[in-house]
Amino acid sequence: MALDGQALARSLCADALPIYTQLCRQQIDAVKAAAGAPLLIGCTQEQPVFDEVLTAVAAETDVVYANIRERAGWSAEGDRALPKVAALLAEAALDREPTPALTLTSRGTTLVYGDGHEALAAAQQLARRLSVTLLLRDAGDAMPPSLTDFAIFRGTVRAAKGRLGAFEVTVDAYGAAAPSARSRFRFDGSADGVAIACDLILDLSGERPLFAAPALRDGYLRVEPSDQLAVQRALFDIVDLVGEFDKPRFVRFNAAICAHSRNGIVGCNRCLEVCPTQAIVPAGDHVAIDPFICAGHGACVSVCPTGAVAFDLPRGNLLFERLRTLLTTYRQCGGTDPVLLMHDARFGEELIAVIARSGDGLPAHVIPFAVHEITQIGLDVLLTALAYGAAQVRIIAAAAQADALAPLHQHQSLIESVMTGLGYPGERLIIDRIADPQAYEKDLYGRRPPAAVARAAGHIVLGGRQDTLEAALRHLSASAPRPVEFIALAAGAPFGRILLDEARCTLCLACVPACPVGALGDHPEMPQLTFTESACVQCGLCRATCPERAISLEPRLAFTDAARAKAVLKSEAPFHCIRCGKPFASPATIARMLEAMAGHALYARDGALDLIKMCADCRVEAQFDDPAAPFQKGQRPVPRTTDDYLREREQTRRGGSEDQSDG
Numbered sequence: 001m002a003l004d005g006q007a008l009a010r011s012l013c014a015d016a017l018p019i020y021t022q023l024c025r026q027q028i029d030a031v032k033a034a035a036g037a038p039l040l041i042g043c044t045q046e047q048p049v050f051d052e053v054l055t056a057v058a059a060e061t062d063v064v065y066a067n068i069r070e071r072a073g074w075s076a077e078g079d080r081a082l083p084k085v086a087a088l089l090a091e092a093a094l095d096r097e098p099t100p101a102l103t104l105t106s107r108g109t110t111l112v113y114g115d116g117h118e119a120l121a122a123a124q125q126l127a128r129r130l131s132v133t134l135l136l137r138d139a140g141d142a143m144p145p146s147l148t149d150f151a152i153f154r155g156t157v158r159a160a161k162g163r164l165g166a167f168e169v170t171v172d173a174y175g176a177a178a179p180s181a182r183s184r185f186r187f188d189g190s191a192d193g194v195a196i197a198c199d200l201i202l203d204l205s206g207e208r209p210l211f212a213a214p215a216l217r218d219g220y221l222r223v224e225p226s227d228q229l230a231v232q233r234a235l236f237d238i239v240d241l242v243g244e245f246d247k248p249r250f251v252r253f254n255a256a257i258c259a260h261s262r263n264g265i266v267g268c269n270r271c272l273e274v275c276p277t278q279a280i281v282p283a284g285d286h287v288a289i290d291p292f293i294c295a296g297h298g299a300c301v302s303v304c305p306t307g308a309v310a311f312d313l314p315r316g317n318l319l320f321e322r323l324r325t326l327l328t329t330y331r332q333c334g335g336t337d338p339v340l341l342m343h344d345a346r347f348g349e350e351l352i353a354v355i356a357r358s359g360d361g362l363p364a365h366v367i368p369f370a371v372h373e374i375t376q377i378g379l380d381v382l383l384t385a386l387a388y389g390a391a392q393v394r395i396i397a398a399a400a401q402a403d404a405l406a407p408l409h410q411h412q413s414l415i416e417s418v419m420t421g422l423g424y425p426g427e428r429l430i431i432d433r434i435a436d437p438q439a440y441e442k443d444l445y446g447r448r449p450p451a452a453v454a455r456a457a458g459h460i461v462l463g464g465r466q467d468t469l470e471a472a473l474r475h476l477s478a479s480a481p482r483p484v485e486f487i488a489l490a491a492g493a494p495f496g497r498i499l500l501d502e503a504r505c506t507l508c509l510a511c512v513p514a515c516p517v518g519a520l521g522d523h524p525e526m527p528q529l530t531f532t533e534s535a536c537v538q539c540g541l542c543r544a545t546c547p548e549r550a551i552s553l554e555p556r557l558a559f560t561d562a563a564r565a566k567a568v569l570k571s572e573a574p575f576h577c578i579r580c581g582k583p584f585a586s587p588a589t590i591a592r593m594l595e596a597m598a599g600h601a602l603y604a605r606d607g608a609l610d611l612i613k614m615c616a617d618c619r620v621e622a623q624f625d626d627p628a629a630p631f632q633k634g635q636r637p638v639p640r641t642t643d644d645y646l647r648e649r650e651q652t653r654r655g656g657s658e659d660q661s662d663g
Contacts, residue, residue, distance in 0.1 A: 001073030004082060011086040011333040024049050032057050039063040040093050042085075066092035070353045071368045075361030076445075083335030084367050090329040091322050097315040101246040102291055106165040106199040106219065107131070108242040113157060113169075114204030116140030118225040122204060122235060123150055129239045133198065135171065137205055139185035144177065152177040154187040155194070160201070160210040163292045164219030164241065169196045169210075200241055202234060213276035216295035218247070248313050250296035250372075251289060258286035258308040259539035262514040267541035271300035271309055274407060298376025302407045305494035305537035306517050307465025311376045319371070320384055320461035320468070326367060327388040331456060337391040339366045339449050344374050347398040351437055359441045366394075366444055375404050379411050379494070380465050383472040386419070386428060389456030392449035394430045405431060414493055418473070418557060423482025426450025453479045466517065470534060470564075477559040486558040496538045496555040498531060500569045504550035505529070507570060507586035511542035511551060521566065527586030528571040533563040548592075578610060579618035 005019040020027045024046035031041075031050055035058035041050060044067040054061045068088050072081040108130040112123040115138045123134040124145065132150040136142075139154065155171035162168050174194040175187035203210060203222040211217045221238055223230040259268040262285055271280050271287060279293035280300060289300075289309070301311040311319070323340075330338050341362070343349065352368055355361055362368065371377060374395050385393055397405060412429045419428045426449070434440050457475040461468050477483055489495060498520075507527040512520045519535035520542055522528055543551045574583030575590045593612050597603050603611075611619050 001069060002079045002081075003073065003085065007082055008086055008089070011082070011329065012090055028053060035061050037061070040066060040089065042066050042068045042089065045069075064092050070356035071362065072364075074356040075364065077364035078361065080364040083330045083333035084338075084364055086333045087326045087330035087335070087367060091326045094318065094321060094325060096318060099313045099315050100249045102249055104164045104218065104245045104247055104292065106242050106245070108200065109133070109198045110200040110202060110238065111135060111167070111169060111196060111198040112202045112204065113137065113210075114202075114206070114225055116142045118231070119204050120145070122202060122231060123152075125235055126202070126238065130200070130242070133196065135169075135196070136185065139187075142185060143183055144181045144185055148177075148179070152185070154185070157205075157210060158193075163217065163290075164245070165199045166292075167198050167201055167219065169198065169201070170194070171196055200238055202238055204231065212278050213295070213297075216277050216297065217293070218245075218295075247292070248296065249291050250294050250298070250311065250313055251291075251301060252310045252312045253287075253289050254308045254310075255286040256308075257306045257516050259306050259516040259537060259541060260287050261285045262516070262541050262545060265514070265541065265544045267514075267516075267539040267544060268305065270303040270305070274299035274303055274404075276404070296372055296376075297404070298373045299404060299407055301376050302378040302411070304378075304465070305539060307380075308516075310465070311372070313372050317461050319381065322369070323381070323385050323388055324458070324460065326369065327385070327390060327456065328458065330367060331389055335365065337365060337449050337452050338389065339363075339392045339394055339444075340385050340390040341366050341368045341394050341396065342371060342374060342377060343368060343396040344372065345370055347434075348374075348396040351396060351434060351440070354437045355441045359438060360445065363445055365449070374401070375407070377408065377411075378465075379414065380468040380472070382411060382415060382429060383418075383476065384457075384461065384468060386415075387453065387457040387472040387475040389452050391452035392426070392428055392430065394432055397431060397433050399433055399435055402433060405433075410492070414489065417489055418476070418487060421484060421487035421557075422476060422480035424450070424453075424476075424480065455479050466535065466537075473557070473559070483559070485560050486556050486563075489555040489557055491555055492538075493555040493557075494537045495557045496536055496553055497533045497558070497563075498536065498542060498569075499552045499554055500529070500531075501548075501550040501552075502570050504548045505546075505570050506548055506588040506592045507572060508547065508589055510545050510547060514541045514545040516541065523571070526571065526574050526583075527589075529569045530566045531569050532566050533558055575613075577615040577618055578613045579622065580615060582615050582618075584615040 003019050005017045009015065009017045020030060023030060023043065031053050035054050039061060041063065044065045047065050050063065054063060066088055068085050072078070072084045072088060075081055110126060110130045110132050112119055112126065112132060113135045114122070115136065117140070119134060119136060120142050123132050126132050127150045134150060134152045136152065136154050137156055153174060153176055155174040157169050158172050159170045160167065171194045172192040174191045175189040178186040178188050199219065201210065201220045203220065204225040206225050209222050211220055214220055214222045219241060221234045223234045225231065260282065261267060272282070276297050277293050277295050279290045280287050296313060298311055300309045327338060343352070348370065352362065374397055377395065382393055395408060408431055412431060415429050432440065453476065459471055461471070507529060509522050509529065512522050516539065517535050517537055519532050521530040538553050538555055540553060543553060572586045572588060575585045575587045576583050590613060594609055597609065597612060603609050611622060614622060
């Protein structure tokens with residue numbers, strides 16, 4: 001690798017950056033000498049060696065490793081990769097707050113589910129290490145074991161739920177193996193709906209998986225019984241799933257801004273539709289996310305229009321700080337028109353390593369950017385990257401991930417509309433489904449990106465999703481070759497305005513509390529409906545809630561100051577009570593109620609409709625005062641007190657005494 005320590009030091013505002021060529025071997029004394037101080041080592045391959053040496057020398061050393069070899073130096077353009085190397089080092093040096101973790105406990109209670117010889121053999125092998133229960137769907141001609149050192153039952157799994165350490169399986173046709181069985185299994189009893197609890201499940205049934213996205217359900221191992229190699233691998237893996245395990249709490253959830261539902265009316269189901277593990281379920285006006293089942297797929301974060309679901313790995317806004325540091329450092333070191341190559345830590349890392357070791361490596365302007373899952377990438381991340389100066393974003397996807405890429409393709413379409421509408425030419429987001437690493441390498445070298453924004457943004461992302469999107473879009477608009485006031489978007493876009501049919505609207509204001517992001521508002525002293533376009537996410541709850549069907553949606557992206565201001569959609573002087581003069585409703589509401597109640601049996605009497613024109617207090621008083629009202633019961637009785645009873649008793653006593661004297 002062509003590394004210039006002095007140039008890197010200048011780029012990173014450091015006093016000096018020593019360059020080592022055999023740090024893990026002949027120069028290992030340099031690592032020992034630096035133990036105890038915060039370290040950044042530009043090598044990941046020999047991390048175990050460095051960790052061992054540092055642990056032996058110092059009790060604690062804050063050390064971070066950065067891969068600048070496969071990602072930058074090993075390249076046909078390695079001599080021009082200094083800006084990228086500096087950017088990768090600066091990104092690696094950022095402080096990382098640990099993500100909160102959950103603890104899952106497994107005691108090793110294992111359910112083996114399958115047929116005949118295959119399931120029996122697997123259970124016998126596992127019984128040496130784990131507490132096993134064998135559930136045979138079909139015993140076939142399997143011979144009962146001579147030694148019964150684990151429980152054996154017959155049954156068919158109807159349903160399963162839970163996670164590592166807390167599974168529950170519901171079984172039909174459940175029966176215990178008869179101990180007197182000789183050459184073939186016999187079972188006693190046949191009960192339905194029996195619940196079996198276990199910590200682990202080995203599914204050898206070969207049928208439909210017991211869980212959605214089985215590969216993402218911790219503690220559930222499903223393999224085809226005919227694949228003996230896969231069976232043995234599963235048996236090897238499952239014995240290690242005993243003990244306590246820390247699992248990241250992948251997402252944060254803010255129920256207050258969830259747009260799922262209001263008052264039983266459903267508005268947004270996007271996270272429910274894309275969650276592969278079914279960890280998200282409806283919970284009244286919002287959704288609930290089970291952190292123990294959540295596998296960190298991240299698609300819920302990508303599609304959530306309000307930011308109610310936020311990815312927390314890495315913690316907080318570190319993802320955006322990584323973007324800002326990476327692209328700013330690259331630009332300050334003389335790099336131009338960078339392509340941000342987003343990838344996961346498994347397939348993407350392996351692909352980059354293959355290209356670096358067997359081909360020409362990554363071009364100098366292609367900067368890899370690792371995320372937990374590519375499905376977590378949302379509009380806020382993509383648009384912020386473009387605002388920070390990325391000329392193009394390319395996302396590496398494996399062929400097996402094709403079914404999970406629908407949200408990313410929607411983002412691609414929207415970004416194309418926005419960037420084209422603002423006058424930015426060329427492809428800005430490319431989703432690469434990789435089948436051949438060599439062909440992909442040629443494509444990286446052969447396809448030059450369009451020019452980046454003329455003036456890259458430098459703002460720090462601090463707020464939520466809506467604030468992040470607004471900051472990125474405002475910068476892209478301010479730097480646009482062809483600024484416009486608004487861009488029309490396709491249906492389903494998370495930007496837009498509502499159109500109000502004023503003739504139908506009665507200013508009942510039912511839509512205001514239904515809005516999860518506060519885009520709709522009212523006035524505390526008069527009937528008025530206001531709207532802030534920049535806050536609207538087009539969830540449709542207002543449209544579904546409106547009893548007059550007076551609201552429609554118009555997807556668009558507005559860049560004007562008016563879109564960020566509160567606009568009055570409809571306003572009226574309040575209607576005053578005809579009895580006391582107090583304002584209590586909008587004229588349109590009273591008019592609609594009078595129209596609807598005209599001719600109704602309850603309001604057939606002369607003057608009965610006047611009750612609608614009164615406030616709540618006067619309406620009650622008027623009904624009691626009306627001799628013909630059904631509530632009229634004459635004059636109210638005077639309340640009797642203790643004095644009244646005492647007075648009557650005294651009068652009765654005196655009257656009795658007078659009668660006796662007369663006699």
